Amino acid sequence: MKILAAMSGGVDSAVAAARAVEAGHDVVGVHLALSRMPGTLRTGSRGCCTIEDSMDAQRAANIIGIPYYVWDFSDRFKEDVVDDFIAEYTAGRTPNPCMRCNEKIKFAALLDKAIALGFDAVATGHYATLVNDAAGNPELHRASAWAKDQSYVLGVLTSEQLRYCYFPLGETPSKALVRAEAEERGLGVANKPDSHDICFIPDGDTRGWLADKVGEKTGEIIDTDGAVVGEHQGAHSYTVGQRRGLSLGRPAPDGRPRFVLEVRPVSNTVVVGPVEALAIGEIAGGRYSWAGEPQADANEWFDCEVQIRAHADPVAARARLAPIDPNAEVYRVGATTEFVVVPNEPLTGVAPGQTAVIYVGTRVMGQFTIDRTVSAYAGDSHTAEAEAVSA
Structure with a gap:
């Protein structure tokens, strides 16, 4: 098969690309550039898809011996992931940008372009498995190693998209084995830490980042009876289950801590209550x-x-x-x-x-x-x- 290997610059996608080559496929590597502005994506172990990651992916592709390209998806990423993230928080929701990125970028925009260019499948380093049912329809299943299973973030994929997916790491029992394999293959990313946190918030301060994007507007913090117990600087800065940073001026009658139960952006109020109410x-x-x-x-x-x-x-x-x-x-x-x-x-x-x-x-x-x-x-x-x- 002719396979497009999505290479994030991490160890998983590099080994996935190498395994695809080893399986006899015609493989081309591609890295997705998600921002045109340096410093707007997290770097090192805390982010993904940065210039640093692009260079790591380039070196891995060279060692594997496959062609390598960088595709600019920054406009789509801003519209479908970053702008969506802001809109969701503004509406009082708690979005998952990684899910949206998989849905809109990695397995929509990327997959559409790959198919248009004649590729048979897109390979990624996700830990999940594909199984065909008796009628030949694809099914998405958990990876063999539940501790590393990533099927959750792939749950947005449709039946048609699954037909073009290839997950070479799905049957691998542990991440340690993938790192050891990368070491044996001479891949410099063998010991590169996993990425985490929100990639487009460089310093990790989600509250400050949102305040800069949508502004701050003070409002009331109320309990479940509607009594005002504090004041906030912006409802978008709170999420359900939050305990710290509430700065409540009026303690609960029983002295127990209170948690955010609900965010109401229209009335610009935050509702708090006991942990049981979560x-x-x-x-x-x-x-x-x-x-x-x-x-x-x-x-x-x-x-x-x-x-x-x-x-x-x-x-x-x-x-x-x-x-x-x-x-x-x-x-x-x-x-x-x-x-x-x-x-x-x-x-x-x-x-x-x-x-x-x-x-x-x-x-x-x-x-x-x-x-x-x-x-x-x-x-x-x-x-x-x-x-x-x-x-």
Whole structure:
């Protein structure tokens, strides 16, 4: 096959490209330039897709012996990831920019260009596996090493996109083996630390970065009874589950710490309460997709597991598709059905804007962006909803 290897400059993508060559494929390496302005992406172990990473990818491609190119996707990245991140926070949601980057950049813009140029597949260093069902339809499954499994961040991929994906590392038992292999191949990135944090916030100060982009506007911090207990400098700076940095002027009657339960951007208020009130008994969202063939009879409840963060443990649950209340302003224009998930045990720290990925066994069934949550706390019956956004 003719394969385009997406090379981030890290050890995983370098070994994935090398394995593709070793498997007999015709491989070309490509690095995605996501910013035209030096200093706007995080460097070293904390970021990805910087000039530094581009040079690391170049050296790896030279050692592997494959052609190498840099593609400028900075405009798409700003529009689909950075601007989306700002819009989501402004609307009171907690977005996952890495999910959006995979959805819009790495497996949409990149894949579309690769197909147009005649490539048969795009290879990446993600730890996940692909399996074809009896009819030849692709299914996305967890990697063999659950500790390194990255199927969650790939949950946004559609059946058509999966047909063009190639994950050479999916069956590798551990990251240590990948690093050892890179060392044996003479790849200089063998011991390069993994990237983490948000790549387009150079200093890691998300609160300050957002304040610079959208400004600061003081507002009230209230408890679940509506009593004012403090003041904030900008609702966008808070996220559900946050405890530190609240600076509450009025302590709770029982003296216990309080946590952010909800962010309401329209009224510019932040709702706080006891840790128990973070328990969520239902999540739902109208922006969903299936990773492969849809679940049969999805309008009926089916058993599954739900995962709400990349490194969170999956939780046993029931899920189904249900009609959306036409009067629910929370949803984007055009949504008529929503994914509804009821976990067997309450979830904690859930916020609108996060991505919920649905699993049946090891298979990724699909995903949705959480638009609303329903509290499982006996002393609180509120439903947290993101602000309405038109398509």
